């Protein structure tokens with residue numbers, strides 16, 4: 008191996024090494040700071056980065072295989088019940104909340120520290136390299152992976168400096184960074200052109216890693232300053248953006264939930280269409296919620312629609328349509344003519360055809376009255392399963408009810424689920440099915456129940472995430488950085504024009520690719536051809552080409 | 555033409571493409587079998603290769619390059635296996651055009667981008683695998699890979715028409731978004747390139763082992779190993795494939811996040827599909843790192859790439875068919 012060549016190339020790499028030295032274990036007696044420095048060098052080494060990447064991938068696997076609290080708390084409970092030993096163990100080590108667990112956080116935080124510790128020195132080195140000249144030519148260009156060499160006559164090249172300048176200009180015009188070193192005055196030393204191309208590659212690599220850090224910061228900002236709430240709204244009703252109006256609400260640590268933007272939203276109408284034919288009969292085809300929104304009480308309301316992929320932007324928050332269902336309207340009047348209940352009640356869908364369950368509680372009736380009901384938008388009576396809906400639209404709606412009388416159990420102070428009737432202290436009075444417009448006189452009580460009609464409800468998710476846009480920009484920058492970093496070739500090329508030897512001089516061209524791409528052969532070949540045009544070989548048999 | 559008859563036409567195209575792919579597969583196999591084992595010799599070009607080491611600054615591993623020793627034959631005769639290889643390539647082009655017609659007809663019949671369910675996703679993926687192969691074949695002779703590629707395409711199409719077939723239908727509203735189309739297109743092309751790269755990587759492992767066994771300057775033994783390019787060339791081809799696909803895969807994930815943000819009100823939620831996309835991404839980041847880490851280049855990096863490909867396949871089949879995330883094409887509520 009050509010020792011000189013090797014060291015020349017090493018020299019060319021100085022300050023650009025992508026390879027942090029493998030940290031040696033510290034010597035004895037280096038003290039605490041020595042250990043610290045050693046640990047830091049370990050952490051910022053490629054080897055450890057690689058290890059952490061694998062841990063990150065491996066750690067994510069249970070998050071997809073086991074049910075997770077964040078998305079499906081019910082299945083987590085079931086899992087723990089069914090696999091008692093393993094379930095409890097998994098729960099202890101955070102496997103049901105992998106992406107919120109301390110050990111997962113530890114992996115990615117270490118990776119981020121490692122990344123910063125790795126990329127910042129690289130950034131500084133790169134900034135320096137951008138300002139320094141391309142490396143000087145190795146002593147023998149013919150040892151480079153691509154090279155060409157020939158002898159030209161002094162008659163053809165009377166002024167070698169002019170040749171060097173022309174070669175330099177040519178490369179510059181093709182956007183190489185170029186340094187031309189002319190023949191010295193004596194004419195006994197060779198003159199060289201040193202050229203380099205593809206600094207953007209390293210720029211891209213650094214951009215990619217920095218953007219990755221920024222992406223994580225964006226995600227973290229969303230977690231700290233963001234909030235999210237879900238609310239069910241019946242047609243004709245509305246809600247104001249305050250925490251008390253939400254059915255569920257979660258906020259980052261740095262959010263003041265008492266101080267949300269004061270917008271309001273009314274659901275004017277809701278429309279859904281479904282596939283009527285074929286195998287996918289009943290599959291949803293379109294949803295749209297007609298709403299009027301008001302940024303604050305002083306502003307005029309804006310009427311618009313919210314669809315599944317078209318959220319509404321309002322005052323820095325986004326309102327998404329995430330669900331829908333039916334809210335039958337009923338009126339209950341007691342035997343004295345007092346209205347005990349009147350209005351639309353939200354029924355929760357239990358299947359794709361919107362068989363829905365709901366409950367009406369009348370604590371002010373005397374005795375207290377409760378209705379347990381199932382709403383079927385397209386009702387049939389299945390011989391095995393009983394009443395069931397066969398299509399999600401209201402083609403043939405019916406309300407199946409049982410009425411209960413007694414104590415609703417609301418007074419003992421325990422919060423109750425509004426969708427569940429506690430019948431432990433109640434007596435069933437009777438059951439009935441109604442079509443819209445029909446009335447039922449509840450036996451043994453005398454109240455009348457009228458099924459007035461059907462409204463729909465929509466479930467909206469309102470979220471505010473200040474990290475979204477920064478994360479998106481950072482994400483796009485990672486792609487941009489990657490493209491530069493993986494596709495820009497990084498090359499070096501040198502031309503040497505030797506001193507006059509009698510009436511001839513030697514010409515050498517060599518090229519080096521610092522990346523795994525092909526094409527160097529062509530680049531060097533083309534350059535050599537151009538130089539041959541300016542400094543033709545003396546004769547073919549003397550010229551030797553390695554390209 | 556009505557949408558049902560277009561869908562039927564699409565099926566006819568897909569089935570005929572399978573027929574032609576089968577022909578291509580057989581001809582590629584014949585071509586590979588009749589290729590004379592290249593009488594290659596391991597040549598130590600340490601001197602040249604040492605300086606060619608990519609920008610890692612460490613001494614390069616002595617690399618083996620291989621030069622073919624020409625076998626004497628009549629000047630006008632094609633090398634053995636070459637004619638079969640040419641026919642196989644032509645069949646591959648024909649089959650791919652038929653498949654593309656099938657995919658397009660399906661899209662027109664449904665009035666949307668034709669990748670809304672597993673069947674359509676699989677046929678489009680088969681198309682992507684062929685397209686990547688044919689794309690590379692324009693610049694490079696990759697006939698030696700043809701039997702593997704056409705085999706993979708046939709397998710994918712076979713699964714599609716038997717297990718996964720679904721009639722041409724509209725989509726549930728959550729899936730109707732042009733970000734989804736962009737996301738899935740990027741994912742499908744990535745899938746084609748991942749598959750291509752994985753086959754090259756497997757052949758690299760076979761060849762590399764054979765070269766090592768043969769030792770410097772000796773002919774490479776082994777039926778398959780002696781019929782494929784040198785380990786260095788396979789390694790470089792695999793790397794270039796993965797270097798192309800990694801930014802695209804990153805883009806696919808980000809486009810998916812944008813869609814998720816529109817559809818579900820969050821851009822990332824660790825749904826099983828998202829989780830495995832992330833795992834695949836991290837493993838390939840590991841692969842790219844490994845290639846720049848001393849002691850990890852070569853075979854170890856290749857194994858990492860294969861693990862990454864496996865995780866892509868897990869995401870594609872297992873997650874779609876087994877788990878019940880939002881991505882399993884459920885409706886909104």
Ligand code: HEM
Nearest residue numbers: 025051052053056118121122125212219492493839842846
């Ligand atoms: C969040 C974790 C990380 C990810 C996802 C990641 C991803 C990547 C990717 C995809 C590349 C390929 C681009 C290229 O080849 O130029 C790359 C290159 C590189 N990364 Fe990272 N990286 C991470 C962390 C780190 C850390 C912690 C270090 C430092 C120890 C590091 C150092 C490098 C270096 C030096 C290269 C260039 C390799 C070369 O010159 O070919 N990266 N990284």
